[in-house]
Amino acid sequence: MSAADAWWWPYVMIVVAGWLATDIWRWLGVFASGKLREDSEVMIFVRSIATALVAGVIAKLILFPAGALQSAPVMLRIVAAACGFAAFFASRQKVVIGVAVGEVVLIGGWLLLGLG
Amino acid sequence: MPTPPSASPEPLPEHQPDGSTQLPSRVWVLRGVRAAVSIPALILAAAFVGYAGLARESGFTLGETLAMVGFVWALPSVVVLTGAITAGMGLVPAAIAVALASVRLMPMTMALMPVLRVEGKTRRWQLLAASHFVAVTAWVWAMRYLEEHPREARLPFFLGFGASLTIFVFCMTGAAYVLIDDMPLLPSAALFMLTPVYFLCSLWGAARISADKAAMAIGLVLGPLFHLYMPGLDLLWTGLVGGTLAYVGTRIARRGLR
Numbered sequence: 001m002s003a004a005d006a007w008w009w010p011y012v013m014i015v016v017a018g019w020l021a022t023d024i025w026r027w028l029g030v031f032a033s034g035k036l037r038e039d040s041e042v043m044i045f046v047r048s049i050a051t052a053l054v055a056g057v058i059a060k061l062i063l064f065p066a067g068a069l070q071s072a073p074v075m076l077r078i079v080a081a082a083c084g085f086a087a088f089f090a091s092r093q094k095v096v097i098g099v100a101v102g103e104v105v106l107i108g109g110w111l112l113l114g115l116g
Numbered sequence: 117m118p119t120p121p122s123a124s125p126e127p128l129p130e131h132q133p134d135g136s137t138q139l140p141s142r143v144w145v146l147r148g149v150r151a152a153v154s155i156p157a158l159i160l161a162a163a164f165v166g167y168a169g170l171a172r173e174s175g176f177t178l179g180e181t182l183a184m185v186g187f188v189w190a191l192p193s194v195v196v197l198t199g200a201i202t203a204g205m206g207l208v209p210a211a212i213a214v215a216l217a218s219v220r221l222m223p224m225t226m227a228l229m230p231v232l233r234v235e236g237k238t239r240r241w242q243l244l245a246a247s248h249f250v251a252v253t254a255w256v257w258a259m260r261y262l263e264e265h266p267r268e269a270r271l272p273f274f275l276g277f278g279a280s281l282t283i284f285v286f287c288m289t290g291a292a293y294v295l296i297d298d299m300p301l302l303p304s305a306a307l308f309m310l311t312p313v314y315f316l317c318s319l320w321g322a323a324r325i326s327a328d329k330a331a332m333a334i335g336l337v338l339g340p341l342f343h344l345y346m347p348g349l350d351l352l353w354t355g356l357v358g359g360t361l362a363y364v365g366t367r368i369a370r371r372g373l374r
Contacts, residue, residue: 010176010177010180010201011179011180011183012207013197013201013207013210014180014183014184014187014188014197014201015183015187016207016211017197017200017201017207017210017211017213017214018183018184018187018188018193018194018197018214019187019188020211021193021197021211021212021214021215021218022187022188022189022190022193022214022215022218022221023247023248024215025215025218025219025220025221025222025225026221026222026225026244026247026248026250027244027247028222028225029221029222029223029224029225029226029228029229029247029250030225030229030240030243030244030247032222032226033225033226033227033229033230033233036226036229036230037230038227038230038231038263041367043226043227043230044325044327044363044367045327045359045360045363046223046226046227047223047227047327047328047331048327048328048330048331048358048359048360048362048363049223049331049355049356049358049359049360049363050220050223050224050226050227050355050359051319051323051328051331051332051335051359051362052331052332052334052335052338052354052355052357052358052359052362053219053220053223053224053335053351053354053355053358053359054220054224054252054315054319054332054335055319055331055332055333055334055335055336055339055354055358056220056335056336056338056339056342056343056350056351056354056355056358057192057217057220057315057339057351058312058315058316058319058335058336058339059312059335059336059337059339059340060192060339060340060343060350060351061192061308061311061312061315062312063340063343064340064343065308066170066195066198066199066308067166067169067170067173067304067305067308068166068169068170068299068301068302068304068305068308069304069305069308069309071301071305072305072309077309080309080313081309081312081313081316084313084316084317085313085316085317085320088316088317088320093317093320093321095155095156095159095314095317095318095321096155096159098313098314098316098317099159099310099313099314099317102309102313103306103309103310103313106305106306106309107302107306110302110305111302115301115302
């Protein structure tokens with residue numbers, strides 16, 4: 001029996017390819033932050049990089065989703081996200097309103113289009 | 117954002133002019149726990165309920181699913197790991213894929229640590245332990261609210277928030293895995309839509325200056341472009357190029373070409 005069939009192999013994958021591969025960045029972040037001051041120019045730059053990265057993740061989750069969301073047409077996903085964000089603004093930045101409107105548009109559009 | 121932890125009506129009497137605090141750390145841990153009882157926690161838990169369905173469909177056991185949630189914690193990275201294992205990738209390629217999808221955690225942690233740290237007092241191992249809770253929800257909350265509190269309170273406050281959020285989501289994921297046999301397509305899709313819309317709103321909410329907002333707008337555009345034209349390293353490039361453009365552009369707007 002090869003290692004890949006053993007019950008513990010997925011856990012090795014999770015610890016090495018999951019835990020180490022993610023926490024290494026967090027630990028590097030701790031070491032790299034060193035004596036940086038939170039109001040320094042370097043910090044503004046670092047925060048810009050972090051924010052752009054998270055925004056990239058968001059766009060990918062909408063345009064190239066995993067799982068059941070793939071069944072919704074890409075235009076519906078974009079419109080739902082845009083409506084949610086617009087509602088977030090219109091409600092003076094209430095996250096829960098933005099999320100609720102995004103969901104209503106997605107579900108409404110899904111039913112209107114008669115998807116599975 | 118509802119019930120911000122700072123919304124206590126009475127002024128904070130423990131906030132001394134020198135930034136020290138008279139309250140013991142455990143009080144701030146408990147306040148962090150209380151702050152975690154929040155709409156963002158519910159949204160995140162619901163998103164993980166959707167993930168539990170994906171993990172179950174993909175053939176992961178309950179133990180494996182919970183191990184991924186506990187060890188990795190950042191939801192987008194958890195999804196990448198799930199996909200990598202499902203696709204039968206080897207250990208090293210899977211680790212590279214997950215690592216590339218998780219690069220964002222480093223600048224996020226770098227930005228957070230100076231807020232948490234008390235110069236000359238906070239030990240590095242404490243920051244290393246706290247860093248495991250760095251993921252979008254806790255990070256956005258911390259960047260938005262921690263600075264209102266005395267410096268010595270921030271680390272215990274963040275630990276209380278991060279730990280209780282993780283435990284709550286962990287339990288909800290396990291419960292969803294056990295209780296929901298076969299999730300229909302529509303609810304499942306709706307749960308997967310929660311994460312991006314929630315991240316979109318809360319990331320904007322955490323943006324403090326024009327550089328943050330510019331970085332967000334540029335990242336939204338560059339992310340998919342780099343995904344199509346430079347798959348694999350796309351997020352890394354999105355961060356470096358988008359972050360640099362946003363920083364340089366807004367710096368010129370702020371200070372001119374100096």
